[in-house]
Amino acid sequence: MTARSTWLRCYVDAFPKQQPVAILVEEEGRLIALAYLGRVDGPVVEWTALGHSVSDYAALPAIDDDAARRLAEAIAEQVRRGQRPWRLRLEQLPAGDPVLAHLQRLLPHVHVRSGIPAIQLSLTEPRTLGRHMSKNARKTFNKGWNRLRRDGHEADLRLVRDPAEVAGLLDRVVTLRRNRDHQLGRRSDFDDPEFERFYRDALSEFARRGELELTVMLVGDELIGYVLGFLDGPIYRTWDGRVASRWMDYSAGRICDSAAIGSALADERFTTWDWMRGEQAYKRQSMTHVIEHQHLHAWSSAAVRHGYRVAAGIARRARRAAGPHGLRGLVRTRASQ
Structure with missing residues (x-):
């Protein structure tokens, strides 16, 4: 059992809402590409790389570009299956990942941005x-x-x-x-x-x-x-x-x-x-190189994407209000007077 499989097993055991889905691409009986995804059912089906909330890195291993293309096709087919709307988040993939590049072509309403460097x-x-x-x-x-x-x-x-x-x-x-x-x-x-x-x-x-x-x-x-x-x-x-x-x-x-x-x-x-x-100053005091990452987000429709944008905006405003300079800070200041 590899360290990665141990990590994911602990994750699945601790987060029961996450349904693990393994996508394997084989050729002549040998494994050539692999993705572990997590699915959470709801009004909108949520897809992520398995271990999304606890992992600093994600990977979609494939032996070559053709295997990467086939894996991307299998992922796209999996998330688009069924009638319910969905969202896919694959974060902290290596910059330039070939599977990510193929998914950009295959999925609707895709947004790719820089991830958090290591x-x-x-x-x-x-x-x-x-x-x-x-x-x-x-x-x-x-x-x-x-x-x-x-x-x-x-x-x-x-x-x-x-x-x-x-x-x-x-x-x-x-x-x-x-x-x-x-x-x-x-x-x-x-x-x-x-x-x-x-x-x-x-x-x-x-x-x-x-x-x-x-x-x-x-x-x-x-x-x-x-x-x-x-x-x-x-x-x-x-x-x-x-x-x-x-x-x-x-x-x-x-x-x-x-x-x-x-x-x-x-x-x-x-x-x-x-x-x-993370690129905190103390880390930069002892470093030789940086590993760049990318995030891919995709939605089943423009309406679903817009709904998440609205929800994210409301959440940001709520966090600001709850921060030390927002509503909580105001309450603490008045209470101390």
Whole structure:
């Protein structure tokens, strides 16, 4: 069982509304192209790449352009089957993906736009932190440690791979991330019980397989920061990380990042450090290249597309009203007066 299939199995188990659909293209008994889609039934049938809501990358593997064309035709036939209106979202595909290019021709009312880039760092000789981190990143790392010592905090930095130890830290990881998200005035993924189940199941399973490392920083029993990495063949992928708000001045996040990069450098099997999607400034301090992505959205009709545009506009206005400078901010300001 590959890491990808483990990831998708945890996803399907945690999100029961998602109906998995595998589309296989074969030639003379051998598999030449493959797509895993998720379907959610409703007034409008929703199609996505399976794992859409939790994955930084999507893939539609095909051995050549002809196989890509045949896979695109099979996907188009699948989503257009039946009488109900539908929407298709294939996000975070590699830029220039040949299946995506063929789908643009085959589907009605298609919109393709840039996705979220992913930043990566090649791990090369000499495999030292000094060579793989910028001067600013090293300065932030040292400043954080020095401030912790000056303020009398004894911090414990750990690299955890043992499944039992990972399980013992999970409650604190979930609590830290949920609290930090709420403090920033946004909904946390952990407000969704299905996501929390997926997160816990996936981390436990990958730890059991020896394919996960959890870098944590503690002061006493308090978890002040963590970085979650998947050990994916030659690539060390950082999928999640947070810092407790009251410890932000100590650069706990950058300290955890540095420790995890050091762990990857110490293991010769890793040739790439993957920051995953997002172009935050701290990632750009330790990078060698960027992976570009594209999103494809398609709708069964112009009316369906317009309906989603209207709904998206209403949702944006609601988020602005609920933000720190919107209605909630106004209520908090008046309450404090």
